[in-house]
Amino acid sequence: MSIYADHAATTAMSGAAIEAMTRCMKEEYGNPSSLYRMGQRAKETLERAREEIAGVIGAEPGEIYFTSGGSEADNQAIRSAALTGRKKGKNHILSTAFEHHAVLHTLEALKAEGFEVTLLDVHSDGIVRPEEAEAAIRPETCLVTVMTANNEIGTIQPIREIGEICRKKGVVFHTDAVQAVGHLDVNVQRDRIDMLSASAHKFHGPKGVGFLYVRKGIPLLPLIHGGAQEKGKRAGTENLPGIVGMAAALKEATAGREAEAARLTALRDRLIRGLAEIPHSALNGDAKRRLPGNVSFCFEGIEGESLLLLLDEKGISASSGSACTSGSLDPSHVLLAIGRVHDVAHGSLRLTLGRENTPEDVEAIISATKDVVGYLRSFSPVWRDLQSGKTPFIL
Amino acid sequence: MALYSEKVMDHFLHPRNVGVIEDADAVGEVGNAKCGDIMKMYLKIEDDTIRDVKFETFGCGSAIASSSMATEMIKGKPVSEAMKLTNKAVTEALDGLPAHKIHCSVLAEEAIQSALEDYRRRQGQSGEKQ
Incomplete structure (x- = not known):
């Protein structure tokens, strides 16, 4: 008997994703930054994947940035919003006590750099109260980051309510949606989400690839400096097979x-x-x-x-x-x-x-x-x- | 590489000397539930020799394996020899433990020491009565 019951840790690769990746690795090894036709074909494949992924979460393709996974997306979103806030004299961040370590440890690092962090109570039912979030937002709050669904106990947070509060108060709202994308109805427009992190291997895609959604108009600072990939916000030659696999897996997960x-x-x-x-x-x-x-x-x-x-x-x-x-x-x-x-x-x-x-x-x-x-x-x-x-x- | 050695898995999956001795001559308990490990050792001692030993453990795989191995190592041995059991000997007998699990073997050593202290205490008390 073999029963895999740890899908929150990772998931088996979907056949569609393996097929798409294999085709990409065999036929499209060109660098999307190259000018010749082979490179430009790879670029087209990259942009098609971006469009597909954006469509699933109600975003524009230009709002999707490919990363190495959920942890990188969380790090970049939080650090970027914090440093942007600091330029305006805002140094307070609001989050919850049961975020993933990719969020909590990033917040710890920012605390050491002088930021103040408030962690909301998640109560015995594992759900944040929007009114408590609203009350905890201060004039100097530059970021609210609340996960869409918890990775250990699975509780789904009132993201739409928190998103509305943040939009009303003019505070950037980030959500770690690593456990939710591909499993729940995630829509960044409807839920007033400014930044969202996702990871492919949680929805039957490959490991080592994910994406960060950043709403148009929200500043984004790079975490990795180098080439001009991802509009200069994320240097490094794109993991095209991974990205193609992620798009195929997300398409399949969304359909069913x-x-x-x-x-x-x-x-x-x-x-x-x-x-x-x-x-x-x-x-x-x-x-x-x-x-x-x-x-x-x-x-x-x-x-x-x-x-x-x-x-x-x-x-x-x-x-x-x-x-x-x-x-x-x-x-x-x-x-x-x-x-x-x-x-x-x-x-x-x-x-x-x-x-x-x-x-x-x-x-x-x-x-x-x-x-x-x-x-x-x-x-x-x-x-x-x-x-x-x-x-x-x-x- | 597996998390644990074959020896650890063998003692975890088939722990030796599990249970309780109702009329034990000595009982020792160490650890606490807050930290996630508790070991309780029961000894039956005759002529300064450990005739029987049983254990109960609340803890991870290596805590259960360490308890089991430690009981095997002292069963039938003179008290003086059991006193000398170290966590290092338990770890070696298990073909090693992961670094963050060494405290499980320490707990096994301490559980046995605690039971032997109880034995000496009881002996002292019965000696006073005489």
Whole structure:
């Protein structure tokens, strides 16, 4: 048995993307900056990909900048908005406590450079309150950055409301939409988004490529200096095969998006119901306002890494926010941000369903997780103390 | 490269000496749930020799494997020898641990030391009674 349930980490390449990339690598190895016909053909291919991607999110082609992925797009958007703001004497940035590290660590770096950062509470349901965002915006706020959907607990943020508030107040609004593009209906015009980051490998495209949308009129500073590619905003010969693969994957994901979202939502809800049968467990984040494939649970009395390794033995690939899987002593900042205490956050499991998963997969995951949680609890001193009443249950 | 050695995976997937000794002569518990690791060791000691040992662990794969290996290394050994068990010996017996997992072997050493201290404490108390 082999069940891949970690689609928030990465996804299998779509056949259409592989085909488009292979054709591009074989036939279009010209440099889009070259003047001869071969180069210009590559340039046309590049611009066609840009048009396709722009069309999907309601942008103009000239508003799309290709990057090496989501992290680069986040870094460039945030740093650019911050430095542009500073020129106008604005040095305050508003974000949330459970952003991806590509955002949070960029904000940390900017704090060291003198910026002030406010992180909004994401509440126990994992959702930012627009009115709290509005109240936290100050005259010196130069940027609001709130993710579209969280990568660990999948909760979907009220982006449109926050976008409207920012537009009204004249503050640049960036959203890390890495988990959302290709899976949710993302529209930069409707949602008043000024900057948006996306990554191809989260929607069955290749790794190492993504894009940054920047609304016309919003200044953009380069992160990588060099040649005049991407209107001088992102130097370096374009990763044309990657870009072509990204466009093909996004086109495919968009065409089947609504049907796939409905299918995954049904699988997700069945998985949540099944795992909730495990005593002293809890779903992380709002049950409905979450990505179609995202299920995140905490199980009291066990530790997440051993849970993952035992699921792997049963052929199931999943993820956890435990300290041992994060490579630090603290469990996931996302779980702590929604108020999970350390003891419980260590016992977390993230299952993210996608294109290849079937109802049978979901039943197998439920059964395997029940077995493994029961087994680990059978020799957990924490579970013994909880059961004997020596320490009170939290969940 | 795999995350863990074959030895670690073997002890994680098939842990030795798992469980509880109800009438244990000594019990030691170290770590805390906040940090994500707790080990509890139960010892049955006769004639200053560890006749039986069981463990319970809340923790990651290497914590479970370290507990299992440590119990195997002291079972049947004189108390004086068990006292000398080091985390380094446990790590070596497991064919190594990733750098950020060494603390799991430290915890195993400390769990055994803690149980042996409990044994000495109980011995001292019974000695006083006599």
